[in-house]
Structures are given as C-alpha cells and as structure tokens.
Amino acid sequence: MSGEEYLPLVKITPDEKSHITLKDAKHCKTCRLRACLYVCPSAVFFWDELEEKLDIFWRRCVECAACEPACPQNIEYENPRGGYGVSYHL
Structure with a gap:
C-alpha cells in the first residue's frame, strides 16, 4: 500500500533512503510496550512475528514525528531531505 492510497489528501514523495532509523534493531525484540506500533497515525x-523484527514502512510516513518520543532510546527521526516527504493537498 503506497502513501497516496493510505491517506488520499497527502502526497508523499519518498526518498530512496529512510529518514527513520533504529539505533539497535535487537532492542525491539526485548521491548514490551512497542509503543511505536500504536502512536504512528499512518x-x-x-x-514481523515470523522474523521477530520491526519493519519500517517509511515511505508512508506523514512526518508527525510521534515515533521518536514514543521510543527515544531506539528511534531516530529526521525530516526528509528537501524535495521529499509530505505535501498536503485538497
């Protein structure tokens, strides 16, 4: 599902590189809350239960940055580079 299908009033131009990174992917295996799964509006x-890892579908990020305060010890959020990311239209 692309960003445009997920949120019809938002145009997302994804960069080739994610603007959301994990400091330590192993941390997610021991996290009990996994707040990132619940705070992200998109x-x-x-x-991924099978692989026991967190997948990040950054191409549909609406840049609210709620993920970083939900998990400040492991999620690093940056705004996308210029020309990429969200543009809102009606």
Whole structure:
C-alpha cells in the first residue's frame, strides 16, 4: 500500500533512503510496550512475528514525528531531505 492510497489528501514523495532509523534493531525484540506500533497515525511500524523484527514502512510516513518520543532510546527521526516527504493537498 503506497502513501497516496493510505491517506488520499497527502502526497508523499519518498526518498530512496529512510529518514527513520533504529539505533539497535535487537532492542525491539526485548521491548514490551512497542509503543511505536500504536502512536504512528499512518502505520509506519509493523512487528514481523515470523522474523521477530520491526519493519519500517517509511515511505508512508506523514512526518508527525510521534515515533521518536514514543521510543527515544531506539528511534531516530529526521525530516526528509528537501524535495521529499509530505505535501498536503485538497
């Protein structure tokens, strides 16, 4: 599902590189809350039960930055580079 299908009033021009990174992917295995799964309004974060890892679908990020305060010890959020990211239209 692309960003445009997920949120019809938001145009997302994804960069080739994610603007959301994990400091330590192993940390997610021991995290009990996994708050990132619940705070993101566009479902950027997904826990893969089979592989026991966090997947980040950064291409549909709406740049609210709620993920970093939800997990400041492991998530690093930056705004996308100029020309990429969200533009809102009606």
